[in-house]
Amino acid sequence: MSHDTTAPLVIFDLDGTLIDTSPDLVASLNHTIAAEGLEPVTYDDLTHLVGQGVHMMITRAYAMRERALDEETRARLFNRFMDFYLGTMPGASKPYAGVLDALDRLEGAGMKLAVCTNKIESLTFPLLEKLGLKDRFGTITGGDTFAWRKPDARHILGTIEKAGASASRSIMIGDSVNDIAAAKNAAIPSIAVPFGYSDVPVATLDPSIIISHYDELTPALVTRLIGG
Numbered sequence: 329m330s331h332d333t334t335a336p337l338v339i340f341d342l343d344g345t346l347i348d349t350s351p352d353l354v355a356s357l358n359h360t361i362a363a364e365g366l367e368p369v370t371y372d373d374l375t376h377l378v379g380q381g382v383h384m385m386i387t388r389a390y391a392m393r394e395r396a397l398d399e400e401t402r403a404r405l406f407n408r409f410m411d412f413y414l415g416t417m418p419g420a421s422k423p424y425a426g427v428l429d430a431l432d433r434l435e436g437a438g439m440k441l442a443v444c445t446n447k448i449e450s451l452t453f454p455l456l457e458k459l460g461l462k463d464r465f466g467t468i469t470g471g472d473t474f475a476w477r478k479p480d481a482r483h484i485l486g487t488i489e490k491a492g493a494s495a496s497r498s499i500m501i502g503d504s505v506n507d508i509a510a511a512k513n514a515a516i517p518s519i520a521v522p523f524g525y526s527d528v529p530v531a532t533l534d535p536s537i538i539i540s541h542y543d544e545l546t547p548a549l550v551t552r553l554i555g556g
């Protein structure tokens with residue numbers, strides 16, 4: 329591992345930021361809850377459901393349908409979700425337009441790349457692997473890597489430490505309140521993308537900047553935002 333703490337670290341959220349996973353999250357959740365007789369959810373529902381992992385997505389789907397969910401059922405549905413999602417992965421999930429070129433540009437400028445996602449490691453690693461993206465990131469942390477996850481600052485700070493980088497040279501890119509709040513909590517700048525799964529307009533999250541396409545993500549922008 330490199331310990332060049334002067335190299336900027338660009339930290340990406342995964343679902344709704346790097347990769348559009350929505351078709352597969354919706355299909356996997358609907359497969360999971362259909363077995364219990366729950367009405368299917370839609371893409372629009374996803375913004376309320378996703379963000380804190382699979383357990384929470386199932387819990388929120390039950391709350392949305394005003395159905396009680398006991399621990400035993402939740403554990404069983406978690407396994408059902410995992411089997412289906414992993415069995416169909418990568419499905420229709422794909423990187424957002426311009427992501428690959430942006431990674432090339434940042435890497436070419438000597439910047440380090442990381443993923444900090446609330447998706448658990450056993451989903452994050454195979455998804456990135458199957459999309460040929462895993463080796464693009466020197467550091468990948470999931471929702472169960474540490475005892476904390478976004479919006480807790482320690483998820484980001486732990487990612488930075490693992491990458492051998494420094495918080496004063498790091499930036500977070502995300503689509504939701506978890507990402508932008510975690511960046512604020514960690515006192516690092518943030519870039520919001522408006523095409524992900526936020527249930528509020530990303531401007532209301534008060535990120536350092538909003539980019540509407542990855543063509544705007546350049547080494548010059550990163551350097552400017554981290555203040556040097």
Ligand SMILES: O=C(O)COP(=O)(O)O
Pocket residue numbers: 341342343344378379380381382444445446447448506
């Ligand atoms: O899996 C989730 O619920 C959220 O994942 P994310 O942090 O990559 O958006």
